[in-house]
Amino acid sequence: MIKALFYEFGELNVFKNFVIAIMNEGTTVLPKHNDVLRDIADRYFENRPFGYITYRKNSYSVDPLVYIQTSQIENLIGFAVVSKEESKLANLEIEKYFLKKPLASFSSLDDAKDWINSLIESQKG
Incomplete structure (x- = not known):
């Protein structure tokens, strides 16, 4: 991990190829x-x-406008x-309408990291 950042809404952990966000309850x-x-995109990536x-x-x-x-x-x-x-993935179909980037869901953090890393690798070559 490069940096752990803490905000009133949650924690953002910056790694070499991605950010992992854990929002507060x-x-x-x-x-x-x-x-x-x-700011993170500009500063770290x-x-x-x-x-x-x-x-x-x-x-x-x-708020879907975020996407x-x-x-x-x-x-x-x-x-x-x-x-x-499953309940925490319920809104994913709605979120897909607003986000104009590749979006995928995973039950494992490692699988999500692998997916992001593969997207980055595919852009290099």
């Missing part, structure tokens, strides 16, 4: 929170692709959702 993720992701992994350990909600802004982060190449609980 009861949080509502709003479009204004995209400023944080844009300048001029290179990266992925975003949301590790849905806790119950929280997301419209997230889609505008040019070097973001994929968005992974990790949860072992």
